[in-house]
Amino acid sequence: xxxxxxxxxxxxxxxxxxxxxxxxxxxxxxxxxxxxxxxxxxxxxxxxxxxxxxxxxxxxxxxxxxxxxxxxxxxxxxxxxxxxxxxxxxxxxxxxxxxxxxxxxxxxxxxxxxxxxxxxxxxxxxxxxxxxxxxxxxxxxxxxxxxxxxxxxxxxxxxxxxxxxxxxxxxxxxxxxxxxxxxxxxxxxxxxxxxxxxxxxxxxxxxxxxxxxxxxxxxxxxxxxxxxxxxxxxxxxxxxxxxxxxxxxxxxxxxxxxxxxxxxxxxxxxxxxxxxxxxxxxxxxxxxxxxxxxxxxxxxxxxxxxxxxxxxxxxxxxxxxxxxxxxxxxxxxxxxxxxxxxxxxxxxxxxxxxxxxxxxxxxxxxxxxxxxxxxxxxxxxxxxxxxxxxxxxxxxxxxxxxxxxxxxxxxxxxxxxxxxxxxxxxxxxxxxxxxxxxxxxxxxxxxxxxxxx
Amino acid sequence: xxxxxxxxxxxxxxxxxxxxxxxxxxxxxxxxxxxxxxxxxxxxxxxxxxxxxxxxxxxxxxxxxxxxxxxxxxxxxxxxxxxxxxxxxxxxxxxxxxxxxxxxxxxxxxxxxxxxxxxxxxxxxxxxxxxxxxxxxxxxxxxxxxxxxxxxxxxxxxxxxxxxxxxxxxxxxxxxxxxxxxxxxxxxxxxxxxxxxxxxxxxxxxxxxxxxxxxxxxxxxxxxxxxxxxxxxxxxxxxxxxxxxxxxxxxxxxxxxxxxxxxxxxxxxxxxxxxxxxxxxxxxxxxxxxxxxxxxxxxxxxxxxxxxxxxxxxxxxxxxxxxxxxxxxxxxxxxxxxxxxxxxxxxxxxxxxxxxxxxxxxxxxxxxxxxxxxxxxxxxxxxxxxxxxxxxxxxxxxxxxxxxxxxxxxxxx
Numbered sequence: 001x002x003x004x005x006x007x008x009x010x011x012x013x014x015x016x017x018x019x020x021x022x023x024x025x026x027x028x029x030x031x032x033x034x035x036x037x038x039x040x041x042x043x044x045x046x047x048x049x050x051x052x053x054x055x056x057x058x059x060x061x062x063x064x065x066x067x068x069x070x071x072x073x074x075x076x077x078x079x080x081x082x083x084x085x086x087x088x089x090x091x092x093x094x095x096x097x098x099x100x101x102x103x104x105x106x107x108x109x110x111x112x113x114x115x116x117x118x119x120x121x122x123x124x125x126x127x128x129x130x131x132x133x134x135x136x137x138x139x140x141x142x143x144x145x146x147x148x149x150x151x152x153x154x155x156x157x158x159x160x161x162x163x164x165x166x167x168x169x170x171x172x173x174x175x176x177x178x179x180x181x182x183x184x185x186x187x188x189x190x191x192x193x194x195x196x197x198x199x200x201x202x203x204x205x206x207x208x209x210x211x212x213x214x215x216x217x218x219x220x221x222x223x224x225x226x227x228x229x230x231x232x233x234x235x236x237x238x239x240x241x242x243x244x245x246x247x248x249x250x251x252x253x254x255x256x257x258x259x260x261x262x263x264x265x266x267x268x269x270x271x272x273x274x275x276x277x278x279x280x281x282x283x284x285x286x287x288x289x290x291x292x293x294x295x296x297x298x299x300x301x302x303x304x305x306x307x308x309x310x311x312x313x314x315x316x317x318x319x320x321x322x323x324x325x326x327x328x329x330x331x332x333x334x335x336x337x338x339x340x341x342x343x344x345x346x347x348x349x350x351x352x353x354x355x356x357x358x359x360x361x362x363x364x365x366x367x368x369x370x371x372x373x374x375x376x377x378x379x380x381x382x383x384x385x386x387x388x389x390x391x392x393x394x395x396x397x398x399x400x401x402x403x404x405x406x407x408x409x410x411x412x413x414x415x416x417x418x419x420x421x422x423x424x425x426x427x428x429x430x431x432x433x434x435x436x437x438x439x440x441x442x443x444x445x446x447x448x449x450x451x452x453x
Numbered sequence: 454x455x456x457x458x459x460x461x462x463x464x465x466x467x468x469x470x471x472x473x474x475x476x477x478x479x480x481x482x483x484x485x486x487x488x489x490x491x492x493x494x495x496x497x498x499x500x501x502x503x504x505x506x507x508x509x510x511x512x513x514x515x516x517x518x519x520x521x522x523x524x525x526x527x528x529x530x531x532x533x534x535x536x537x538x539x540x541x542x543x544x545x546x547x548x549x550x551x552x553x554x555x556x557x558x559x560x561x562x563x564x565x566x567x568x569x570x571x572x573x574x575x576x577x578x579x580x581x582x583x584x585x586x587x588x589x590x591x592x593x594x595x596x597x598x599x600x601x602x603x604x605x606x607x608x609x610x611x612x613x614x615x616x617x618x619x620x621x622x623x624x625x626x627x628x629x630x631x632x633x634x635x636x637x638x639x640x641x642x643x644x645x646x647x648x649x650x651x652x653x654x655x656x657x658x659x660x661x662x663x664x665x666x667x668x669x670x671x672x673x674x675x676x677x678x679x680x681x682x683x684x685x686x687x688x689x690x691x692x693x694x695x696x697x698x699x700x701x702x703x704x705x706x707x708x709x710x711x712x713x714x715x716x717x718x719x720x721x722x723x724x725x726x727x728x729x730x731x732x733x734x735x736x737x738x739x740x741x742x743x744x745x746x747x748x749x750x751x752x753x754x755x756x757x758x759x760x761x762x763x764x765x766x767x768x769x770x771x772x773x774x775x776x777x778x779x780x781x782x783x784x785x786x787x788x789x790x791x792x793x794x795x796x797x798x799x800x801x802x803x804x805x806x807x808x809x810x811x812x813x814x815x816x817x818x819x820x821x822x823x824x825x826x827x828x829x830x831x832x833x834x835x836x837x838x839x840x841x842x843x844x845x846x847x848x849x850x851x852x853x854x855x856x857x858x859x860x861x862x863x864x865x866x
Contacts, residue, residue, distance in 0.1 A: 081543055085562040088542070088555065126539035126552075354753070355698075358556065358746035362695060362739055371539055386669035389662065391695070391739065393652055397643035398696050430655055442642040446652045448659040 002410045005428045009421040012037035014327055017420035019043055021453045022287060022331075023319070024108030026341025027418040029406045043319045046107035047312060051114065052143045055101050059094060062136040066161055066233035069132055070226060087132035091125060092357065094135040095367040099360070100353030103340050110146070113315055115336070116286050117142045120279075121157045121199060122375035123166045125368045130165045134368045137162035147312035150279070150304070151270035154199065158191070158266060159235045161224040167191035167373065174220040174243025187243075189216035194373055200269040202278030211250055217243040218254065218261040276304040283318055285378040289330040296323040329422065329452035332380035335363035337453065338392060342399055342445050345418045347406040363392055384451075393446045400441035411440030422449050496609075497761045498796070498838050499708045501717045501751065502602060502626060505694070505744070505768035506585060507687040507725035510782050511789030512774060512820070513737055514554060514744075515570050519547035522809040530732050530776045539733065544568075548802060553738040556745030560752075560793050564800035567862060569829060571807050572790035573770065573822035575852065579784040581687035581725070584769035589626035591827060592852030599629030604849045605834055606631035606716055608841075616716035617707055619700040621690055627718050634714065636707065638692070638700050677728050677779045688722025694740040697721045697747025705754025708762070721747070724768060728779035748793065760795035763837045763863065767826055773818040774809055785819015792829055796837055798864050803829075827853040829862075836863040 013032070019039035020027035035042045065087075072083030102111040118138045125131045141160040145153035157163055164170045172188035173180030180186035192215035197203045221242030225231025237259040247254045247261065250268065254261050269275055280300035284292035303317020304310065318324055333341065339359045343350070350356060360367055364383070370376050384392070405414045412431040415423050427447050434440035444450060516532055517523055518541050524531045532551065533540035541549035542558055548570060550557055560566035576587035576594075587593040591601035606616045607630060615632030618624055627633045642648055649670050656663035676685070692700065697719065704717040723740050730737040748766070752759050771788030787807070793799060804824035807813055815821045827850055834840045834849060835858050846854040 077546075081546065082562070084543065085558055089559045089562055092555065092559075128536050128538070128540075354749065355746075358698070358742065358749070361553070362742045362746070364734070369539075384662075384665060386665045386672055387736075389665045390649070390669040390673070393649070393666070394643045394695070397648070398641060398699060401639045401641045402699055424657075426657055427655060436640070438640045439642045439645075442648075443651065443655055446655065448656055448662045451662065 002412050002432055003416065005416075005425045010037070012039070014421045015039035015325060016042075017422045018325055018327070020108075021341070021419070021422065022324070022329075024112060025102060025105075025337065026108075026344045026453075028344045029347050029409075029414070029417055032417065032420050039325075040319050043109045044316065046109045047147055047315060049107045049110055051110050051146050052139060053101055053105070055097060056139045056143070059097075059136070059139065062133045062140055062161055063233040065132050065136055066224065070233065084128065084131070088125075091132050091135055091368070093352075095125075096353035096357040098135055098138065098353070099336075099340075099356040099367060100350040103343055103353070103356060104349045108344075109315075112287070113146050114138065114143055116283065117146055117153065117311070119286075119370070119375040120282060121163070122370055122373050123162045124370050124373070126371060127166055130162050133162040133165070138368075145311065147315075148310070149270070149307075150275070150309045150311050150314075151267055153311055154266050154270050155263065157199070158195065158219075158262075159222065161233065161235060163191070164222060164224055164235070167194055169219055170223045172216065172220050172222075173241045174217060176245065177220060177243055178240040179238075180220070180241065180243075187213075187216055187220065189213060190373075191222075192216035192219055195269070198374060200275040200278065201272065202274065202281075205274050205278065207250060210248070214247040214249040214254075215265055217245075217247055218249065218265050221259070222262055271309045273301075273305070276301045276309065279314060280304060280317070282378065283314055284321075284324075287318060287331075288321075288324050288326075290379050290381075293323070296321055299323070327422070329449065330380075331453050332383050333451055333453050334376065334383055335360045335365035335392070336367070338396075338451065339363065341450070341453075342396060345414070345445075346399075346403050348403075359395065363395060364388060392451075393442075396445035397438075397442035400445060401438045403441060405437060405441065411437060411444055415444050419449055424449060496715060496839075497758070499715050499717075499755070499758060499762040499794075500602075500605075500833055500838060501704065501708070501719065501762065501764040501794075503697075503748075503764060503766040504585070504588070504624065504626065504691070504718065504720045505724050505766065506581070506689055506691050506720060506722045507684075507768070508581065508584070508770045508772055508784055509724040509768040509788055510726060510730065510737060510772040511570065511768070511787070512771070513730070513732075514551050514741055515544075515548055515568055515789040516541050516551065517547060517570065517806060517809070518549050520806070520809050522811075526774050526809045526811075528776050529780065530730070530782070532732055545802060547806075551738065551741050552733065554741040554745040556742070556749050557791075557793075560748070561800060565795055565797050566791060566793040567797055567799040567801050567803050569790045569792070569803040569824040569826075571771075571787035571804060571820045571823040572767070572826045572829065573787040573824075574826045576770070577786070579770075579817065581683055581769060581784075585687075585689070586625060588767060588769050588826065589624065591830070591850045598625075600624070600626035601830065601849050602626045602716060602718065603629030603631040603633055605838065605840065605845075606633060608844050608849060609715075609838065614712060614714040616718070617704065617714040618718040618720075619704045619707075620718070620720055624689070624718055624720060627716075636703060638703065641692070641696070641699075644692075675728075677781075679777070679779070679783065680727050684725050684727065687725045689720075691720035691722040693723035693743070694721035694747065695723070695743035697743050698750040701747040701751040702754050705751045709755050709758045719747070719751075726772070726781045727777070727783060728781040730781045752795075762794040763792065763796050763833045764794045765829055765833060766791035766793070767829070771819050774814060774820060775818060783818070785817045786815040787820040787822040787824075790824070790826055790829055792833075792862060796864050798861055803859060803862070825853065825856045828856045828859055831856060832858040832862050836860075836865065 016032040016035035125134045141156040167190040168188045169191040173186035221238045225236035280297040299321035300317040303313040307313030535541045535543035535549045617634045623635045653666045707713045768788045771785040772782035773785045807821035
């Protein structure tokens with residue numbers, strides 16, 4: 001017997017539905033009941049979990065991966081080709097493992113935060129030279145630091161071999177350094193530019209081209225060890241590549257101090273209120289609404305500032321922000337959000353993650369392969385067009401045709417179980433008259449309540 | 454018709470989820486629903502034929518980025534070269550893979566994939582149906598209403614468990630007196646007429662979603678003046694490549710079963726890209742990603758039996774080298790054919806490369822053929838399934854008696 005659509009909901013029920021769907025990857029069966037009347041506590045409680053789950057702890061570190069690559073390169077072209085094909089396969093296998101971790105996770109809010117920061121600090125497999133390291137970058141530089149000070153995360157990111165290779169800092173030479181003197185185009189400012197434009201202050205926040213150049217100078221010599229056994233495959237600072245003069249950066253003077261200059265600059269950027277505003281705005285965009293009003297962003301910013309510039313403070317600020325709990329579903333799910341939420345609603349778990357990897361590629365978001373350093377867009381409209389909406393509805397229907405509602409539940413009951421008050425009464429009525437279970441599931445997954453969050 | 458329709462819907466029901474769970478699921482989806490009369494235990498060698506209906510753009514799947522004429526001739530459809538950001542995935546320094554098909558790279562790296570970049574049958578013409586019939590009967594111009602794969606099933610002695618096609622209707626390639634069965638895939642709600650209308654009604658006052666569904670359906674109906682009725686029907690009812698995983702999982706599990714069939718046919722449509730095929734992204738790229746994941750799912754579902762398997766991926770013809778004015782390509786001649794499986798001695802390119810220079814093209818504007826598709830078939834039949842060469846020449850592929858098998862393409866043992 002199908003449950004009637006409730007005449008009214010308890011106030012906390014909407015909170016539980018939002019916690020699971022907006023802050024997580026959608027509810028598994030009975031998850032809303034477990035969240036109960038404490039949605040905020042459910043989210044905050046996840047933040048004490050170890051953000052690096054066991055499944056990711058035994059994988060080879062980027063230092064070994066990079067040493068393999070360097071060795072293959074030394075053996076010549078054919079060896080490098082074979083290496084790349086095998087390394088790509090390994091990276092894809094790991095990417096799939098990460099997706100399986102997110103699907104199976106009892107702490108989906110943590111997984112969403114990981115994906116938010118990974119996208120904020122994009123390193124993409126589309127660049128062949130960095131491809132083998134990309135999933136390792138997330139588990140080494142991002143995951144352990146999502147509840148740390150923002151400086152710690154920023155430093156881990158900027159000094160990680162994957163980032164140094166991806167944004168071409170590995171070969172950036174100070175124009176008057178011992179190695180760079182007399183060479184044309186010795187300096188590469190891509191990392192410095194991205195640092196200011198995306199990672200910290202944000203585009204149009206008042207810094208100048210001279211600041212970009214100064215920061216690029218400070219970061220010269222930040223590279224990856226190639227020959228020295230002590231640093232091979234890991235971060236290395238090369239003094240002979242470093243631009244030695246003093247630098248004027250953001251109206252401050254930095255005396256020549258080798259690797260410490262870059263660290264001082266990162267520290268300054270990580271504590272800046274402008275950085276906090278930029279990060280808070282993006283977090284609001286990623287979780288709540290494409291164009292957040294200043295109120296929402298300032299609540300997140302308060303969390304950032306309160307802890308002295310901490311990433312976990314921001315996550316707390318987001319959870320505490322009243323506007324983040326508005327019942328209106330203003331974001332369209334990304335392909336990753338959609339695939340994981342469909343599988344979670346069916347109570348499916350995955351070991352290899354291969355099917356998830358295939359699905360997100362097909363739906364337009366190949367894992368760890370955003371096309372540009374700006375990462376995947378936050379705007380809802382970038383994920384659906386007339387063509388791609390039909391494709392995603394068909395994908396949903398295909399899954400519906402090959403799945404069963406968990407515990408043999410009727411689809412309308414299942415829909416109420418995972419969406420709670422977010423499910424519209426009209427959708428509930430439609431699901432009740434579905435021709436069969438496959439059609440019911442297909443319509444549920446296609447519904448705008450399910451496609452949005 | 455000799456096919457028995459398997460009562461699939463009934464047996465499928467309790468295990469539908471295992472299709473989704475793929476290789477990890479222990480449940481055998483379909484074997485319960487199939488019973489074969491053959492008394493003898495079937496041999497261990499498996500053969501799967503994947504028919505890509507509509508004429509696949511092989512140049513997009515296996516771009517010869519090392520060919521000096523590639524970029525010039527492909528124009529807007531050329532992909533960025535290997536080793537550039539987001540570019541072609543290098544295979545051997547000359548050929549590469551479309552990035553959307555990156556799932557195929559593991560087969561290449563494992564030495565389990567051989568590619569004939571310019572394969573064609575003896576059919577010369579532009580009709581999908583005639584070309585598909587030639588591919589499925591083994592001879593252009595007809596003269597027979599049985600498929601070569603069915604004749605191969607008949608010729609196999611000692612019981613083979615027969616052949617199976619996972620599709621709604623039995624394709625020509627498996628029609629004939631040999632033991633052939635058909636297993637229908639599960640219900641796919643989006644294939645029922647009016648499904649998107651139902652979805653649109655569901656959207657109610659969510660105008661963003663409802664207007665996009667309406668527009669999306671309208672765009673799909675769109676064709677150009679060069680698209681014929683036959684083009685529209687060229688999939689012959691097969692699912693698009695995006696959904697190959699579903700049927701591949703079923704076929705793989707049936708073939709893996711000890712007393713299951715040893716021969717299977719899969720089909721995928723959506724390759725007739727006369728307009729707006731896209732380069733890095735778009736319709737064709739989605740087809741490639743579906744093809745790659747379908748083949749991976751097949752390998753996974755076969756489990757240890759993958760070592761005993763050869764998969765032929767073939768299309769009725771290729772497409773023009775140059776894009777047309779609609780951002781698509783028209784019917785050409787040779788097309789990339791894939792030979793993969795644990796029993797394939799792969800990691801290599803088959804046949805010479807005819808080249809893309811203006812004077813070297815086929816009269817259709819496509820690529821000239823350097824490998825007869827039937828030599829790939831013959832290789833699978835004789836060297837993998839162990840059929841007698843004379844039998845193959847006289848009864849299975851009588852139109853291709855002079856076409857040689859390719860030595861060293863199959864691992865024996």
